[in-house]
Amino acid sequence: xxxxxxxxxxxxxxxxxxxxxxxxxxxxxxxxxxxxxxxxxxxxxxxxxxxxxxxxxxxxxxxxxxxxxxxxxxxxxxxxxxxxxxxxxxxxxxxxxxxxxxxxxxxxxxxxxxxxxxxxxxxxxxxxxxxxxxxxxxxxxxxxxxxxxxxxxxxxxxxxxxxxxxxxxxxxxxxxxxxxxxxxxxxxxxxxxxxxxxxxxxxxxxxxxxxxxxxxxxxxxxxxxxxxxxxxxxxxxxxxxxxxxxxxxxxxxxxxxxxxxxxxxxx
Numbered sequence: 001x002x003x004x005x006x007x008x009x010x011x012x013x014x015x016x017x018x019x020x021x022x023x024x025x026x027x028x029x030x031x032x033x034x035x036x037x038x039x040x041x042x043x044x045x046x047x048x049x050x051x052x053x054x055x056x057x058x059x060x061x062x063x064x065x066x067x068x069x070x071x072x073x074x075x076x077x078x079x080x081x082x083x084x085x086x087x088x089x090x091x092x093x094x095x096x097x098x099x100x101x102x103x104x105x106x107x108x109x110x111x112x113x114x115x116x117x118x119x120x121x122x123x124x125x126x127x128x129x130x131x132x133x134x135x136x137x138x139x140x141x142x143x144x145x146x147x148x149x150x151x152x153x154x155x156x157x158x159x160x161x162x163x164x165x166x167x168x169x170x171x172x173x174x175x176x177x178x179x180x181x182x183x184x185x186x187x188x189x190x191x192x193x194x195x196x197x198x199x200x201x202x203x204x205x206x207x208x209x210x211x212x213x214x215x216x217x218x219x220x221x222x223x224x225x226x227x228x229x230x231x232x233x234x235x236x237x238x239x240x241x242x243x244x245x246x247x248x249x250x251x252x253x254x255x256x257x258x259x260x261x262x263x264x265x266x267x
Contacts, residue, residue: 060085119233
């Protein structure tokens with residue numbers, strides 16, 4: 001059993017005396033899959049006190065059943081080793097259905113193959129137990145904020161993300177930063193939020209070779225503490241969705257947007 005290093009009464013005091021999430025955002029609904037009753041109870045209490053609506057279950061098949069009404073959920077927080085399947089099964093089902101949920105894997109499995117497997121299934125984040133509840137809340141807040149920007153691209157509250165222009169384009173491929181969409185020949189490509197941010201960063205400076213660390217900062221923030229090889233998984237998934245091979249690997253350095261590949265694809 002994983003122990004939480006801070007009591008739930010301390011949680012109520014600590015969260016009650018700090019700003020925990022964007023006050024402009026509506027109360028987000030979180031699907032929480034965790035079979036350990038202590039962790040489930042304590043982290044649920046943290047999320048509830050922080051202002052989120054939490055539906056907590058202990059089995060993977062229960063979580064999947066709740067996806068039938070998942071248009072009301074904003075984020076899924078998923079343990080992996082649970083009865084009735086696994087959290088990875090739930091993650092795959094979320095992506096198979098195309099549900100617009102943010103996803104965080106919360107697990108004791110810290111090995112690289114499992115993390116890569118999760119990111120290959122398009123998880124948004126991966127957190128290894130034991131976890132600081134307050135840092136977990138900040139990760140939840142970050143993902144929900146990005147999802148809110150993506151769902152409300154024209155809202156006045158959408159901040160600039162530092163792009164050089166509202167859109168970047170190459171022949172037949174158009175990236176719309178304000179609309180949070182990538183189109184190829186007018187067809188919208190089904191990118192995840194992380195894939196969109198990755199492509200936006202690369203296309204914004206096509207002459208630059210980005211290291212994995214630089215791309216992590218562009219997609220996440222400086223609180224991310226995972227393996228930088230998750231960028232390889234995001235690139236792999238992004239390449240599958242792009243009709244032309246426009247992301248170049250620079251061995252020993254990182255990745256670069258290859259405009260010449262787009263020029264060669266010009267009709």
